[in-house]
Amino acid sequence: MVVRARRGEAAAREELAQQIRLPAFRLALQLLGNREDAMDVAQDSMLRFFSNLDRFDTRRPILPWLFSIVHNRARDLQRRRRRRPGDYGSGQLEATEIRLTASGVDPEAALSRRQLQRQVWKGLAMLSDDHRRVLVLRDYQDLSYNEIAEVLELPRGTVMSRLHRARRELGRHLLGECGPAGAENPSAGGES
Amino acid sequence: MSRLCSRPFDEEWITGYLDGELTQGEAQRVRVHLEDCDRCRGLLDELTRVREATMTTSFPTPADDQWDERPRGWASRLSRNLGWIVLGLALFAMLVVAGWEVLTAPFGRVEQLVAVAIGVALLSLLLSVLIDRLRTRATDRYRRVKK
Numbered sequence: 510m511v512v513r514a515r516r517g518e519a520a521a522r523e524e525l526a527q528q529i530r531l532p533a534f535r536l537a538l539q540l541l542g543n544r545e546d547a548m549d550v551a552q553d554s555m556l557r558f559f560s561n562l563d564r565f566d567t568r569r570p571i572l573p574w575l576f577s578i579v580h581n582r583a584r585d586l587q588r589r590r591r592r593r594p595g596d597y598g599s600g601q602l603e604a605t606e607i608r609l610t611a612s613g614v615d616p617e618a619a620l621s622r623r624q625l626q627r628q629v630w631k632g633l634a635m636l637s638d639d640h641r642r643v644l645v646l647r648d649y650q651d652l653s654y655n656e657i658a659e660v661l662e663l664p665r666g667t668v669m670s671r672l673h674r675a676r677r678e679l680g681r682h683l684l685g686e687c688g689p690a691g692a693e694n695p696s697a698g699g700e701s
Numbered sequence: 702m703s704r705l706c707s708r709p710f711d712e713e714w715i716t717g718y719l720d721g722e723l724t725q726g727e728a729q730r731v732r733v734h735l736e737d738c739d740r741c742r743g744l745l746d747e748l749t750r751v752r753e754a755t756m757t758t759s760f761p762t763p764a765d766d767q768w769d770e771r772p773r774g775w776a777s778r779l780s781r782n783l784g785w786i787v788l789g790l791a792l793f794a795m796l797v798v799a800g801w802e803v804l805t806a807p808f809g810r811v812e813q814l815v816a817v818a819i820g821v822a823l824l825s826l827l828l829s830v831l832i833d834r835l836r837t838r839a840t841d842r843y844r845r846v847k848k
Binding site: 630647 | 712713714715716717720722747748750751752754756757758760761762763767
């Protein structure tokens, strides 16, 4: 399809656009925490994706390349806005329509899951941009460490290290918010 | 008594182990370590729970028409913003001209004062609403809730 899209076939380009726009939007939303900004970044990324399609190596998977573009556009936007730590999704928590993946109909379970998701979303907001990027690419976009390293232009070891710290930090937040009082792990952050 | 790490061990490997990203040798080393270390087993459990919690979240899907309605680039965004600015300035100019007309029209002093009072009152109310909106904008959690 990419080859046909590169040749300029309108149907192939349309089909490709349909396939990639949702992953682009979701990654932008996960990186920025703001629906409006995510839509702008996704649109810009789509334009850049198609205008650079000739340079794409068709033997490689599309998504890591698309995610590189989205990540760069999101980072540019953050720099332009001169965002400060904690700006992630500011004021947007309630507005973002986090929907449940649960298939159950039990309202209590659904409520509990919704609360958990809200805590996860808040925890994501507390992470540094570097840690959030790695976590999002791994746990939401299901990229391998090598693909994340490629997208973020980092050594593979740094990816694992940041992911570890991000999960620990998120875990401390979830324990503090959802778990029993004082359940925080006192040895957090250190090596055994 | 719980058993802790008896030798130096890089706990970041536990994350790699959880994600299936280690080599066979590395994974084997982690497995052996986990058998002896209660703390690292607890850490693996914690990281597993965090990963599961993260994965419960799904995200909204924009409707097809939203994609088409969005501005396509900086040019369209610029022209849209410019349009709003020009419109705002034009409305402001209209208000100023209307106020001037009232003041210079051949009305009596009382009528002019009444017109000015009404204008000032309307302007104050609008200003008050505007200030309140700006103040609450940063913290209003429900401003995007559809009514």
